[in-house]
Amino acid sequence: MASENAPETGKCGVIVAPSDESPKERLAHAVLDDLLYNILHDLLLKVHRDEKIARANTAAIKVEKLAQNSVDGATDTKPDVEVETEAAVYKDGKVTLKGNPLKTTKEILCPRCHLPRLLYPTDGKGARKPDPGVIYCKRHPYIEKPGYDIYGQTWVAPGPGRGKKKQKPDPNDPNSPITADVSAKDRPPNVLSFPSATCSKCKRCILVTRLNNHMGACIGNSGRTASRAAAQKISNGSNVGSQNDNTPPGSQKGTPLPSSRAASPRKRDADDMDNDDGDEEDSSKPKKKVKVINKKVIIKTNKSPAGTPGSISVKSKDNKPKTSSGLSVEQKPDEPATADSVVAKPDPSTVQVAPKKTINPSSGTSKSASPAKKIKLGPAKPSLPPPTAAAAAAKKIKKEKDESESSGTLSSPLR
Amino acid sequence: MATKPAPPASPKNYKVKAPQPGTPMYGCEHLQRLFNQDQATTNTSIQHYKSILRTIFDASPVLSQTAKGIDGQAITTLTPTYLCLQCPLTLTEEDRTKHGAKKSHRFYVESRSGALYCQMCDDIVWDPTFEELRIRKMGTGTFSASRKRKHEEMFASSDPIRDNPSYITMNTTMSSCKANGLRGIYNAGATCYQNVILQCFLHNPILRNYYLSDGHPSSSCDVPHCLSCAMDDIFQSFYADESTNGYTAANILSGFWISEKKAFENLVTTKEQDAHEFFQFLAEELHERNGDGKRPEMGSEHTCNCIIHQTYYGKLQTTTTCQNCQGVTSQVQSFLDLSLPLENLAQRKKKGTAKPGPLTLQECLEEEYIKQDKCEYRCNNCGSMQQAKRQTSIRRLPNVLSIQLKRFEYKQGRNERAAKIDTPVQFPLQLNMLPYTSRARNHDVSQNYELQRSCTYDLLSVVVHVGEIDTGHYVSYCRVGDQWFVFNDHKVELAQKSDVLNSKAYLLFYCVRSLS
Numbered sequence: 010m011a012s013e014n015a016p017e018t019g020k021c022g023v024i025v026a027p028s029d030e031s032p033k034e035r036l037a038h039a040v041l042d043d044l045l046y047n048i049l050h051d052l053l054l055k056v057h058r059d060e061k062i063a064r065a066n067t068a069a070i071k072v073e074k075l076a077q078n079s080v081d082g083a084t085d086t087k088p089d090v091e092v093e094t095e096a097a098v099y100k101d102g103k104v105t106l107k108g109n110p111l112k113t114t115k116e117i118l119c120p121r122c123h124l125p126r127l128l129y130p131t132d133g134k135g136a137r138k139p140d141p142g143v144i145y146c147k148r149h150p151y152i153e154k155p156g157y158d159i160y161g162q163t164w165v166a167p168g169p170g171r172g173k174k175k176q177k178p179d180p181n182d183p184n185s186p187i188t189a190d191v192s193a194k195d196r197p198p199n200v201l202s203f204p205s206a207t208c209s210k211c212k213r214c215i216l217v218t219r220l221n222n223h224m225g226a227c228i229g230n231s232g233r234t235a236s237r238a239a240a241q242k243i244s245n246g247s248n249v250g251s252q253n254d255n256t257p258p259g260s261q262k263g264t265p266l267p268s269s270r271a272a273s274p275r276k277r278d279a280d281d282m283d284n285d286d287g288d289e290e291d292s293s294k295p296k297k298k299v300k301v302i303n304k305k306v307i308i309k310t311n312k313s314p315a316g317t318p319g320s321i322s323v324k325s326k327d328n329k330p331k332t333s334s335g336l337s338v339e340q341k342p343d344e345p346a347t348a349d350s351v352v353a354k355p356d357p358s359t360v361q362v363a364p365k366k367t368i369n370p371s372s373g374t375s376k377s378a379s380p381a382k383k384i385k386l387g388p389a390k391p392s393l394p395p396p397t398a399a400a401a402a403a404k405k406i407k408k409e410k411d412e413s414e415s416s417g418t419l420s421s422p423l424r
Numbered sequence: 425m426a427t428k429p430a431p432p433a434s435p436k437n438y439k440v441k442a443p444q445p446g447t448p449m450y451g452c453e454h455l456q457r458l459f460n461q462d463q464a465t466t467n468t469s470i471q472h473y474k475s476i477l478r479t480i481f482d483a484s485p486v487l488s489q490t491a492k493g494i495d496g497q498a499i500t501t502l503t504p505t506y507l508c509l510q511c512p513l514t515l516t517e518e519d520r521t522k523h524g525a526k527k528s529h530r531f532y533v534e535s536r537s538g539a540l541y542c543q544m545c546d547d548i549v550w551d552p553t554f555e556e557l558r559i560r561k562m563g564t565g566t567f568s569a570s571r572k573r574k575h576e577e578m579f580a581s582s583d584p585i586r587d588n589p590s591y592i593t594m595n596t597t598m599s600s601c602k603a604n605g606l607r608g609i610y611n612a613g614a615t616c617y618q619n620v621i622l623q624c625f626l627h628n629p630i631l632r633n634y635y636l637s638d639g640h641p642s643s644s645c646d647v648p649h650c651l652s653c654a655m656d657d658i659f660q661s662f663y664a665d666e667s668t669n670g671y672t673a674a675n676i677l678s679g680f681w682i683s684e685k686k687a688f689e690n691l692v693t694t695k696e697q698d699a700h701e702f703f704q705f706l707a708e709e710l711h712e713r714n715g716d717g718k719r720p721e722m723g724s725e726h727t728c729n730c731i732i733h734q735t736y737y738g739k740l741q742t743t744t745t746c747q748n749c750q751g752v753t754s755q756v757q758s759f760l761d762l763s764l765p766l767e768n769l770a771q772r773k774k775k776g777t778a779k780p781g782p783l784t785l786q787e788c789l790e791e792e793y794i795k796q797d798k799c800e801y802r803c804n805n806c807g808s809m810q811q812a813k814r815q816t817s818i819r820r821l822p823n824v825l826s827i828q829l830k831r832f833e834y835k836q837g838r839n840e841r842a843a844k845i846d847t848p849v850q851f852p853l854q855l856n857m858l859p860y861t862s863r864a865r866n867h868d869v870s871q872n873y874e875l876q877r878s879c880t881y882d883l884l885s886v887v888v889h890v891g892e893i894d895t896g897h898y899v900s901y902c903r904v905g906d907q908w909f910v911f912n913d914h915k916v917e918l919a920q921k922s923d924v925l926n927s928k929a930y931l932l933f934y935c936v937r938s939l940s
Binding site: 040050068103110122201203218219 | 445446504539601602611612649674677678682
């Protein structure tokens with residue numbers, strides 16, 4: 010193309026050179042415009058091909074079906090009949106088109122199951138309600154909706170305090186509207202929870218997110234981690250079966266805040282207790298208690314109990330505060346002599362500082378080892394903090410659970 | 425009328441493709457009339473179509489893009505022209521109507537894709553007979569399916585699965601339309617590095633065909649905790665089950681834990697790992713289960729007919745030229761993947777000594793497989809320690825090319841530590857590997873369009889690492905048909921091409937185009 014008669018623009022007509030440009034500039038514009046045209050042309054051709062072939066095949070499938078039905082009951086795949094639809098002709102076992110399938114055929118049948126294809130997604134971007142009276146091919150258009158996958162599924166967020174999940178937050182988390190508190194029953198069907206799988210060695214059922222760790226402990230007896238893994242296995246052993254409870258071992262030991270604990274819904278506490286009745290509590294608790302007792306722990310209950318240093322110091326006592334904090338008034342019979350002063354400076358609104366000496370006799374007598382939670386149950390009723398604090402604390406409880414593991418590590422130096 | 429497709433090359437009489445159930449026999453009524461006139465018309469039409477396709481795909485594009493106007497003036501254009509099926513004229517879109525009116529020639533071939541335009545329909549027509557020729561020409565460069573490849577030395581011997589598409593249909597027709605291989609894989613606790621590699625394997629067409637055609641049926645394998653059986657299971661549940669929930673790769677995981685590969689001992693841990701190492705581990709493990717059982721020695725010229733070798737392995741040729749006596753020695757090694765260092769190039773970019781603009785994959789390849797480097801070398805001819813020029817090129821391209829961008833470098837120095845290079849590297853959806861082959865070194869191949877086409881690769885999967893060197897997360901992008909998906913553990917979402925191309929890739933998988 011000679012440059013002197015360079016056109017204003019190319020075939021697409023979108024990129025137009027200003028009229029005062031030099032011929033070279035105009036040629037450059039025209040070339041760019043032509044390239045744009047080619048891109049669109051190629052894209053269109055691709056879509057056209059897919060769509061036209063799909064419709065042509067649909068026309069063929071329809072007329073073949075019709076032919077099959079017309080010879081009623083015959084199993085012959087090529088019935089010797091002549092059938093005609095508005096889109097195709099069936100004759101001598103061959104299908105020929107009538108007219109342009111893009112015009113004559115409106116729907117698309119799946120070439121495999123011969124059911125109509127759903128043409129729009131059922132949810133998210135570009136969604137349309139499918140006709141409830143039609144059975145569609147099972148292959149649906151993919152759903153594009155934030156927080157959901159291509160099938161419109163979403164996942165139950167990993168529960169609070171589920172061990173390792175913390176460090177690497179699950180990508181769905183922020184988007185997922187469903188919390189772990191929703192039980193399986195009242196979840197919508199497109200909300201899935203993490204499955205469990207069977208370990209090929211010990212045949213136990215392990216939650217999938219723990220599978221790798223479990224196999225490392227169960228199968229992998231590799232070198233230096235072996236002893237640690239074995240130790241872990243022993244200590245976790247009895248727990249493995251009940252992986253689904255919301256409280257991992259770490260947070261079972263870690264103690265949430267006094268105020269929150271007291272305020273948390275009682276039912277929940279009871280649940281936790283049931284789970285916690287297990288092994289390590291019994292063995293570890295008594296020792297810790299004894300050590301902790303002599304410490305002067307100052308509980309500064311601020312407005313934000315979960316994050317304050319005060320809360321950490323409380324937790325540092327590990328299990329013990331559970332008992333005292335859960336019920337502010339409660340006391341332990343076996344401790345009074347040593348636990349000289351646990352001073353708490355509470356937020357004025359909450360009432361929970363209780364020197365340990367105010368003993369709750371009933372719980373104390375139960376057991377000297379006194380699994381904390383059991384004690385809590387009885388006396389909890391009288392000592393509930395004011396409702397406002399309770400509400401605030403209830404909100405916090407999840408957070409605390411998340412943090413409980415890290416706070417557990419903090420506890421060691423204090424001992 | 426013919427009833428079965430015949431190889432169109434040898435017999436003089438061309439035949440129309442046999443009718444398939446569920447597809448019309450002709451692209452449109454008008455083509456039906458053309459094919460039903462007489463055998464001579466059918467022959468000339470198909471012959472012409474083939475010669476036009478040859479012009480379009482094998483010759484310089486100037487030929488097919490140059491139209492002859494009605495006034496006899498030649499016009500070369502970038503936009504599509506139309507080649508008349510019934511006479512040797514090439515026309516612009518405007519002249520096409522006039523030509524049709526004058527000569528009543530009704531069929532034209534579009535010059536950019538080889539698609540057939542019917543003037544009476546005023547539409548592009550996709551005729552089964554012509555489409556088969558066109559697809560074959562675009563893919564392999566030849567019209568005949570059975571003909572041996574011309575460039576066998578560059579490719580693995582054609583695998584039987586590729587030649588037998590009925591394997592796929594046999595296995596897929598039985599399964600539900602819902603089972604399409606798109607499922608997430610649950611993270612079993614820092615196993616995202618495994619998940620991304622598994623997804624790349626699952627969406628690799630060659631491996632998929634192999635496993636779905638009972639390449640390694642898990643029912644008849646006696647090896648306990650065989651990883652290949654685990655792969656078979658995972659393929660089955662991805663492509664045959666209706667479930668859309670994530671998959672729990674327990675078998676892979678236990679096979680992986682139980683595997684006694686000493687070389688990969690450091691992988692067997694509950695910590696986060698390198699996806700590339702897992703790729704190598706899985707590839708070699710599957711090779712052992714499916715292949716000749718020999719451990720592939722790193723750097724040797726090991727060939728084997730197992731599926732992994734046919735899929736991923738290519739060959740590198742290193743030529744060393746002695747500066748003293750000009751003696752040349754060459755060495756051939758097989759490779760599973762190409763590892764491209766980024767650090768030097770990234771630094772050069774920063775200093776401005778390299779070409780401006782973002783770093784591209786092609787630049788990285790050029791650095792490794794075109795440029796020469798110098799090395800100390802003991803020459804066998806003259807027996808002296810010499811400076812020698814060393815040049816590496818690709819002798820045989822694999823069917824699926826895996827490229828690792830070395831983002832994780834171990835920096836030597838005072839404070840030795842590993843660091844992650846975050847430099848973005850631009851990579852194309854289509855990659856022409858011809859310049860990096862040994863063949864391109866010796867001959868001028870710029871005009872050989874057929875050879876270029878056979879070295880064209882399409883992006884198949886991308887593995888991306890987000891986060892720091894010691895902790896982070898892997899996600900992968902895989903292409904199914906023309907649609908991209910992002911696989912984030914158990915979650916599968918649609919992805920845009922721009923998402924894929926803007927990602928900071930760590931591993932890239934390209935599939936040779938002639939396969940697809």
